Amino acid sequence: MIEEARNGLLEHDFAPSSLSEGSIQPIALIEARALIRECLAFCLQKKLGLPVLTYGDVVAWSQDAALAGVIILSGDPRHIDSEQLKLFQELALWEKQIPVILFSDGESEIQIVNRLRSGAKGYVPSDTPLEVVARAIKLVLVGGVFVPADILARPMQSEPETFRRTTKLDFTMREHDVVKALLKGKSNKSIAYELAMSESSVKVHIRNVMRKLQVSNRTEAVIRIAEMERFDPDANGACFA
Known part of the structure; x- marks a missing residue:
């Protein structure tokens, strides 16, 4: 079943027409590193055809108070640790159900699973091809959850x-x-x-x-x-x- 699911994810049609045009909202990208932030925003906007709003941290995003279809929190693991908690606290305070995708790297399968269990709707390693990143975002935008294929394929040693x-x-x-x-x-x-x-x-x-x-x-x-x-x-x- 797992192999069938992995193939299905790659072959699934996530064409823009599958999203309701009237309900499309911007992508909010939170990334502290300016060069990475602007390059990522440029690539995502070109690939997805959606506006991308950029912020240096969660505080800047919360002050803007802009609605978004999905929030991408990007950074190294230490940055994600502090910012993820702040982000979910802000969302809870505002009582907003905005899906969050994490972009990071250098984390073990267990760490990634724990981040997903904490409320994120997707985790995208930094070495993921842009095409797959775009599919992951579209998947989350229509209510799905993106879990990296290797997480589905490898046993979690922390499971009893x-x-x-x-x-x-x-x-x-x-x-x-x-x-x-x-x-x-x-x-x-x-x-x-x-x-x-x-x-x-x-x-x-x-x-x-x-x-x-x-x-x-x-x-x-x-x-x-x-x-x-x-x-x-x-x-x-x-x-x-």
Whole structure:
């Protein structure tokens, strides 16, 4: 299932037409290093055809109070550590549900997973090709979650082995279909369209999946499913209730 999901992510159509033109908002880019900030903004604006607003830090962004479709927080790991907490505090204070993507490098799989579990909707390593970066941003803009392929492919050593050994993927047939779509990072709307069901039904299935996996959000669900399948390659054949 993981390999199918990885292929699906690369082949999925994220054309601009898939985004509602009336709802498109600028991208907010927070990066302390001026040269990197301006180069990244230029590349993203040319690639995505969307306006990119740039800021040196979270404080500058919060003072501007500009709405954004997605916030990109870029920097080295130490910078991300301090700025990510400030950013989520500001979003909570404003009661705004703006997805956040992190651009960084030099972090282990465990560190990346922890950042995603803290609320980020995507993590993009700095050596990622621009084409993949653009796809990741478009994916998050339509409600998906971008998890680097190597995170899906490698076991997380911090996961309790007892959980992996005792937890079964006892999903129903419909939940299994939803799980495959989640592994491809698809939004609820896309899942509903592909599986010919309402978005409310998709949400019910996702809640059931998260409950069975003992996780609190869809990002954790994707990571846990990938880890369980890597630990037990035969799990996919026994995942139906």
